[in-house]
Amino acid sequence: MSLALDILSVLAISAGAFFFLAGTVGLLRFPDALTRLHALTKADNLGLGLVVLGLLPRADGALGALKLIVVWLLVLVAGATVSQLIARVAQRAGPAP
Amino acid sequence: MTIAVTIAWAFDALLAATVLAVALWTIVTRETFAAVVGFVAFGLLVALVWVRLAAPDVAMVEAAIGGGVTGVLLLGAAARLRGVEAATAAEWPGKTLRLVTGALCAAVAAALAATMLLLPDPAPTLAPEAAANLASTGVGNPITGVLMAFRGLDTLLEKVVLVLALIGVWSLAQDSQWGGLPGPQRQAQPDQSLVFLARLLPPVGIVIGVYLLWTGADEPGGAFQGGALLAAMWLLAMMAGLAAPPPVGSRRLRLVLVAGPAVFVAIGLAGFALADAFLAYPQAYAKPLIIVIEIALMLSIAATLALLVAGPPERMPPR
């Protein structure tokens, strides 16, 4: 049972790391601010969710697992708001020369 | 277990290299705004380094204050100085001066590195003394014990330094605006997503901040971490226009600011009567006294940090 949980952790965390990598590639390769924001927020929210999923079996008790999930939700909320704010400023600034 | 050790070492090496790369980028990049963003990222990476150095309390303080609150302060300054700084670019030093400075700074770094490599082995440490005396303070977290009991005088004087810094910042106001509202006139309509965040996050943040204070007695945490979080929540509410910054001359505000050091000094003086020295806690009441000091300290720190970021008063309150 614990071996299956360990394999699940490794798979989930690796998948999460892959999504972080995809988000970073998107940040470096996309042409303008709005597309980069899209790449970052989608990849990082899903990436962080998978990492948290992989860490849940290793958390100490239900309270530890709840804290991990609260961390993920807070990052989701903060990331969504900040990307909205940046997008509004980028849109107002117009396309880059 | 050498595989685990190798992986840990590789991670540490990668982390140190990334920290240095981000620091280098912060120094050489041309735009000030980009440099400040780089500095915020640097602060968060250094918090990771602190975790690797087995200091989770310091990691939390670095992430909250070193990365978070300092970042807000510097971003605001960069935005307000944008028009003014362009003229200074002409004062860049010439090539020889840069080379000489680089050589001297490299020499300083090399001297420090040599000291690091020549540190005595086994390392001298005060951990056994701290562990032996921790039981008498009633707390389980040795860092809280050091901050509140063993080196309580340092924490008290640091609180006083914070209040002095705030007085220094306030004294930069123009004479006609002494006692007014800190910070520039906010834009009339803050972005709706920011307002949403400022409605959603502060209740959660306050609960987590108080939790950090409470759990700091036995686990990593404490008054500084909780206070920084509360300050961030207040700043968020002020930035979204949901909470008006208080006028700097208001008595209630000044009472909250002074409460931390005042309670600390009062309990310290009571130590003369109840125990045998300044800031000595009587054995039976050590933990309750520490909790009382920490609560007052947290509120004071939260108010002081938020007001330090808000800045000197710049406009009078509407009558």
Add this chain to the structure above:
Amino acid sequence: MSETTLFGLGASALVGLGLYGFVIHPEPLRKLLAFNLLVSGVFLLFGVIARRGAAVGMGGDPIPQALVITGIVVAFAGSALAVGLLLRLGQKTGRATLRDVPSPPGDGTTS
């Protein structure tokens, strides 16, 4: 090379880097940024020394760690005061420079 030596060398490099940025940049805000880098490097040196003092089941010596916590808060207070001075300088003189600027004529009033 153990992890503490690695971070010790990294922190020394950070101190040198921060010092270089502090001397070179003419803009005061960039000097402040470099100064904060320098301060972070110094605190990391404290942290390395604390880590080497791990004993009796603790991960590190708690006294240097507590000193660093105090130091981080005081460094922030110093940065806040510096930013306040900088903004006031920008307001008064219209420039952000540490060189002497000839004051505009007729500026005898205090404001």
